[in-house]
Amino acid sequence: MGWLRALRETARSGLTIERRRLEPLIAIRGAAGLALVIGVSLAFFGPVVAASSAFGAFQAAIATFQRSWRPRPVLALVSGASLAVSTFLGYLTGAHLALFMVLLVLWTFLAGLAWAAGPTGGIIAASNVAIMLVTITLPTSVAQASLHAVMIAFGGVVQAALIVLFPVRRWGAQRDALADALAAEADYARRLRHDPVAAFDPVPLMTARSAAAVTPRQARHRPAELHGFRGVAERIRPVLASLADPAMGAPAEGPERDRVRELLAAAASVLDAAAGAIRHGTPVRLPAPAVAALKTPDTGAILTGAARRAARRLSALLADVIETAEGDGTKEDRAEADDAADTIAPHRRRPTLLRLVPVVLGAMRAELRPGTPILRHAVRVTAVVAVGYLIGAALPFGHGYWAPMAAIMVMRPEFAQTYARAAGRFGGTIVGVFVATVIVRAVHPGAGPAAALAVGCALLMYLLMRTGYVVGQACVSAYVVFLLGMAGDVWSQTVAERVVLTLVGGLLAMISYAVYPAWETPRLRNRLGDWLAADGRYAAAVVDQYADPGERGPEDVRAALLASREARVAWQEAVARAQHEPVRHRGLSRTAAEDAQHALAQLGRAGMLMEAHLPVGDAIPVPAAAQLAAALRRATARGAKEVRERRAPRWDVVREALERWDEEDRRCGRTSDPVVRNGADLLLESLEEFSRALDGGAGTRPGTSGAGRS
Numbered sequence: 210m211g212w213l214r215a216l217r218e219t220a221r222s223g224l225t226i227e228r229r230r231l232e233p234l235i236a237i238r239g240a241a242g243l244a245l246v247i248g249v250s251l252a253f254f255g256p257v258v259a260a261s262s263a264f265g266a267f268q269a270a271i272a273t274f275q276r277s278w279r280p281r282p283v284l285a286l287v288s289g290a291s292l293a294v295s296t297f298l299g300y301l302t303g304a305h306l307a308l309f310m311v312l313l314v315l316w317t318f319l320a321g322l323a324w325a326a327g328p329t330g331g332i333i334a335a336s337n338v339a340i341m342l343v344t345i346t347l348p349t350s351v352a353q354a355s356l357h358a359v360m361i362a363f364g365g366v367v368q369a370a371l372i373v374l375f376p377v378r379r380w381g382a383q384r385d386a387l388a389d390a391l392a393a394e395a396d397y398a399r400r401l402r403h404d405p406v407a408a409f410d411p412v413p414l415m416t417a418r419s420a421a422a423v424t425p426r427q428a429r430h431r432p433a434e435l436h437g438f439r440g441v442a443e444r445i446r447p448v449l450a451s452l453a454d455p456a457m458g459a460p461a462e463g464p465e466r467d468r469v470r471e472l473l474a475a476a477a478s479v480l481d482a483a484a485g486a487i488r489h490g491t492p493v494r495l496p497a498p499a500v501a502a503l504k505t506p507d508t509g510a511i512l513t514g515a516a517r518r519a520a521r522r523l524s525a526l527l528a529d530v531i532e533t534a535e536g537d538g539t540k541e542d543r544a545e546a547d548d549a550a551d552t553i554a555p556h557r558r559r560p561t562l563l564r565l566v567p568v569v570l571g572a573m574r575a576e577l578r579p580g581t582p583i584l585r586h587a588v589r590v591t592a593v594v595a596v597g598y599l600i601g602a603a604l605p606f607g608h609g610y611w612a613p614m615a616a617i618m619v620m621r622p623e624f625a626q627t628y629a630r631a632a633g634r635f636g637g638t639i640v641g642v643f644v645a646t647v648i649v650r651a652v653h654p655g656a657g658p659a660a661a662l663a664v665g666c667a668l669l670m671y672l673l674m675r676t677g678y679v680v681g682q683a684c685v686s687a688y689v690v691f692l693l694g695m696a697g698d699v700w701s702q703t704v705a706e707r708v709v710l711t712l713v714g715g716l717l718a719m720i721s722y723a724v725y726p727a728w729e730t731p732r733l734r735n736r737l738g739d740w741l742a743a744d745g746r747y748a749a750a751v752v753d754q755y756a757d758p759g760e761r762g763p764e765d766v767r768a769a770l771l772a773s774r775e776a777r778v779a780w781q782e783a784v785a786r787a788q789h790e791p792v793r794h795r796g797l798s799r800t801a802a803e804d805a806q807h808a809l810a811q812l813g814r815a816g817m818l819m820e821a822h823l824p825v826g827d828a829i830p831v832p833a834a835a836q837l838a839a840a841l842r843r844a845t846a847r848g849a850k851e852v853r854e855r856r857a858p859r860w861d862v863v864r865e866a867l868e869r870w871d872e873e874d875r876r877c878g879r880t881s882d883p884v885v886r887n888g889a890d891l892l893l894e895s896l897e898e899f900s901r902a903l904d905g906g907a908g909t910r911p912g913t914s915g916a917g918r919s
Contacts, residue, residue: 212301215791219253219625222789223633223838226677230793234377236671240272242368244664250360257655260696261296261347261357261645262662264340266364267667267688271336271373273675275329276381278420283492283562284371288333289365293345293358295337299345300354304604310595317617321587324622324754326571338594342610342737343689347696362645380432386420387435389529390442394449395480405461408810409446418771422559432490441529443713448526450814451821452519454457456887459516463496468511470842474518475502478525483530495531503767515884517821523814582727586622589721597717606706615714620721625789627722631679631715637682638711641666644683645690663688720796729787733797736780738849740809741858742901743776745767745845748892749838751823755885756835758824766820767835773813780806797903804902808895815891822884831881833870837889840866844896857903860896867893 246266250259272288273281295316302309320338324331344361348354378384393413400407423431452469454460459465478499486493508520560568576583594613603607615638619630645666648654654662662779670684686707696883754766784802797805839863848858867889874881 210425215624215789216628217550218789219628220632222625223629223631224636224677224679226680229675231675232377233672235274238371238375238377239273239671240366240664240668242266242270242364242371243667244365244663246323246360249658251656251660254356256660257347257696258353258357258360259656259660260692261344262360262364263343263692264364264631264662265292265361265450266368267335267605268292268336268340269365269368270667270671270675272311272329273368274535274671275332275469277327277329277380278422278559284329284333285365285369285372286457287365287562288337289362289368291333292337292340292365293362295341295879296361297354297358300342300348300357301351303345303487310598311767313338313598313613314591316671318587318591319573321590322573322576322583323569324586325576325583329518330569335590335617335620342598343612343693346610350784380435383420383431384488385440386413386417386433387439389485390417390439391480391484391487394442395477395484396475397446398449398480401449402470402473405455406811406814407453408814409898412635412778414446415774415778424559426558437486441526445476445523445526445530447479447817447821448519448523449473451818452516452523454818455873456891457822458519459512465512465516468508468518468880469516471502471510472523475499476523479503479527479530480485487520493531511688519821524657536623544738582622582729585727586620589725589727590617590620592725593714593721597714600713601710604710606710608706608710611707611710612714612717615711616718619715620718622724622727623786625786626724628719629693629756632720633678634682635712636716637679637684638686640679641683641686641688641692642707642873645687649690649694651704654691654694656695659691663691663695669911684903685704691704693784697829707789710776728790728792729783730790730792733777733780733787733802734853734855736776736783737797737802737805737809738852738876740776740780741779741812742771742845742915743773743814744809744848746846747773747814749845750837751816751819751836752841752889754823755819755828755831755882756833757830758828758839762787763823766823770820777809777813801902802907804905805899808899808902812892815888815895818891819885819888824882829882831885833873833881834889837866842889848896857900858896860893860900863893863896866908 210882243266244265246262247259250262266289269285269288269292273286274285277284298312299309299316302312317338320331320334323334345354345358348357361414388415393410397407397409417439453473455461459469475498475795478496482493482499485491488613502525508517508524577586578584578916595617597613597616598609603609615634619627619634621627621630645662652658666684666688670681670688673679673684690707747766750766752764784806790892844858844860844862848860853857870881870886870889
């Protein structure tokens with residue numbers, strides 16, 4: 210993709226406005242906390258301190274809107290406290306340009322590294338630096354700076370207290386994550402009725418797993434209906450796939466296929482009902498036709514072999530879903546059910562805030578390696594903020610902090626997000642400043658009315674922030690104009706200068722990425738190799754279970770499955786980031802990437818089909834499966850290395866292991882379990898399809914070097 214097209218696509222993304230589900234009660238609570246802080250500050254300390262405290266309360270409320278599974282009061286407190294410290298230190302050094310630049314560079318670099326801890330930490334840290342640039346201009350003495358810092362922290366405390374006193378959808382994010390996982394499996398079941406090999410995106414299950422991690426205090430207060438579901442949901446997915454697949458389940462046509470379609474439709478209805486009950490905290494209402502379809506005795510007479518086993522297991526798992534959703538039994542009974550479910554999906558503990566500090570520091574330290582995207586982002590944003598601040602100070606506008614503030618708020622580790630947000634911020638700034646200016650010149654508000662207008666803008670920001678970045682920035686721009694006007698700023702100073710300096714900051718951010726990029730496109734082959742190796746370990750772990758059912762437990766399979774999912778999502782995210790980059794494909798064209806992705810998805814699916822029929826401890830071992838598992842591990846590990854070296858892998862080792870398996874069966878006069886034997890053929894077919902995809906995309910033959918070609 211060329212630069213012009215990349216700029217056009219990212220600008221369109223930044224200016225897009227979407228229809229999203231609004232959360233008015235949460236927006237009103239955040240705006241009420243802001244109004245309370247401003248009112249108290251105006252009454253006791255005056256408009257200047259009120260402006261500082263308003264920034265603290267405003268930022269604390271925004272922090273609680275970020276995607277995080279931590280309690281929202283904790284996010285508000287952390288945001289308010291960190292902004293208070295930043296403001297006080299910034300004021301102490303603000304009178305000395307050289308000293309302040311040292312602090313600004315250090316603070317910005319740490320904010321850039323904070324993205325290693327996740328988007329929430331990165332956004333809060335970047336916002337602290339941006340708001341610090343404004344708030345340090347308000348105090349006039351060290352004593353006043355201390356007062357401003359205290360009131361900023363007070364704003365975070367007020368927002369945290371309101372969240373505790375007036376909870377809105379307590380555990381709502383966790384409920385949504387679990388409900389989305391069940392709804393995704395319901396949709397999967399419906400698609401399997403028409404496409405027996407339909408793909409399934411594991412992201413909802415991974416999100417539900419992340420949401421299930423709780424601190425010890427959260428574990429004591431978690432609603433009962435959030436227990437146990439995740440483990441059952443994890444086990445339902447492979448059973449659905451196994452039941453629908455013609456190679457493992459019922460034939461493609463005939464009475465058995467018709468019965469499978471009925472069971473899949475019933476499963477989808479039950480899962481949807483459970484998802485709705487979880488999402489809204491209401492009793493589950495099961496559709497009668499679905500219950501009748503699952504309870505009919507005809508299933509055992511119509512289905513045979515692996516399909517019958519899958520149908521029985523599906524009915525048992527759906528019964529667990531219904532029982533858990535209805536909340537039957539005592540608290541102890543539910544705990545036992547949760548423990549049983551957690552055999553597959555173990556109970557996950559999230560570290561407390563204090564215990565999280567060394568984890569975050571370790572993640573930041575791990576990024577201090579040459580070439581990592583987070584380190585490049587930290588260097589890039591630090592240079593832009595420092596240069597932007599010096600440019601703003603040199604210009605005669607008097608509001609030099611607008612340029613670095615705009616830059617740090619739009620910069621992200623990814624190219625597309627940085628350029629999209631730059632376009633959105635500039636467009637939103639023009640609209641917000643224009644509207645605020647019209648209102649100011651029409652009514653000439655004093656401190657009180659200006660505060661009320663600022664609160665109104667904040668309310669709109671909280672309400673509409675998820676509909677598009679440009680909308681949120683329009684509200685923020687108007688909010689800042691009203692707030693600084695309340696503090697005594699000259700109204701005209703926040704109009705043309707802010708637009709110009711915002712443009713300067715956005716241009717600096719965009720130029721920095723062009724000069725010092727962190728392109729994802731050249732790393733796509735590494736991501737693809739990681740996914741191949743992870744899928745190979747997962748398939749080998751499943752096959753090993755058939756070789757010696759009594760020796761290995763499901764923990765090995767579970768760990769390999771999670772690693773495979775993480776590698777797959779990392780690949781998908783990398784492809785999404787690379788989609789709008791103005792970079793050549795570097796030996797992996799879009800067609801080759803799509804074909805290879807499909808092949809690896811089928812490889813993981815073949816392992817999942819075999820996982821649905823894992824043998825129990827007293828099952829008959831399949832010794833040849835151990836040789837196949839070892840061959841899979843060696844071949845996929847070597848294949849991942851070849852992918853990174855731009856070669857198409859060969860799978861002779863796997864093919865030879867299957868040939869020895871068949872030869873051994875013929876010599877001994879036995880027939881291996883058709884589930885694992887058919888699954889092994891599917892594994893080899895997926896691997897060969899993967900090599901064909903890379904062979905056509907890189908212009909090389911399997912096993913030959915592709916260096917120098919693209």
